[in-house]
Amino acid sequence: METIGIIDYGMGNLHSLQKSLERAAGGSRVLVSYDPETLLACDRLVLPGVGGARACMDELKRLELDRVVREAARRKPLLGVCLGMQVLLEHSDENGGVATLGLIPGQVVRFPDPPPPEPGAPADARLKVPHMGWNRVHQNRPHPLWAGVPDDAWFYFVHSYYAAPRDPAHVLGTADYLRPFAAAIARDNVAGFQFHPEKSQDAGLRLLANFAAWNGEG
């Protein structure tokens, strides 16, 4: 039986990700761990994340889990979710600027502050940050992770920063909020979702099932 490891560096709610993976990947064992050796023995890894980029990187380093992520990125399917996706890039502007894992070339930048509403502007002209709620994801190119997921399906987002990969070929999917931004990225066996698949009902569960079956190519 395959094992999917969720990397636990002490930030946020991993239970919903775990139960969603267990439901989506029926044939796999799902474990949550902060032990490097336990995680390295898994067949595939998920790097979740809520909170700030600096705290995330600090904790990953303190627990020697940055090493685990880099090691996994060399040979196993690896999935970053939300902040876990953002730290896959080289640098985040969050918390005054943080060097991140550098597995996918590019930066993480903040949404611009929304302009003050003009008198009489329609309600949907008042865009807020964080980008919070359900948005459609357009699939930029075919990929095994998209199998069975309709184009422009709805996914649940909560974030104030977004990833800007340098190479457009690394962008698998785009959402539009204030500007088009990378909602799903991949480089070889390393992938990331800005949205929360574990909070996105059927389409999210399908993506997690696809990740559980993914051979790391595409």
Next chain:
Amino acid sequence: MLAKRIIPCLDIDAGRVVKGVKFEDLRDAGDPVEVARRYDQQGADELVFLDITASAQDRAILFKTVEAVAREIYIPLTVGGGVRSCADVRALLSAGADKVSINTAAVLDPDFVTEAGERYGVQCIVAAIDAKRVKPRKKDAGAPPRWQIYTHGGRKSTGLDAIEWARTLVEKGAGELLVTSMDRDGTQEGYDLELLRAIADAVPVPVVASGGVGELEHLYQGFVEGHADAVLAASIFHSGAHTVGEAKRYLAARGIPVRL
């Protein structure tokens, strides 16, 4: 395009869903797990779960109910009621909540919002605002309306001005505001649209409208006139008067972007 969110609210008292009028006269509305599962299947965008007596009775949150509800649904769950410390926030997130709503504790110590946001991410910190319209005195005739903040499940006045308080909460790091009109809660007369609009236009973070929905038209008003980013309702869904799906189809037909 980001969809406008429809959020059923489960007020919880002693492990049951209840609904009161103006925060009083609580009536039983079902088992939380069953109700949550039903709304998930109907297409609710999120759920809010408020332990409405926790703060007043100094009682711990019903973690078991949170866990049971979180196990059943694959949409975001916000939990509030009696959240006092970072340990409470962490315990709720561990039980399966995605966001935690803070009210009384933020009034007692606004820096708590900052601390919780820095530790767990501002996106999971919702600040709840329970506001009541200040009765205008004769000499104030013609002046703009004012609202005051209440805590402890609506039992305690603070003297804080609602709009100023909303700004303060966002400066302190709240990622979202849940704005409840105590005058309208449970009345089915519609949201206090002036209150909503005043707050929604004053802050850069999403605002959730709460308190007073009695018909689908009120949801539409919350978005268009109240400038809310999400609308919360309880009775119209609990009573079976409308499903979440009906509400969404109604809003879509009137030009509101919703997830169908």
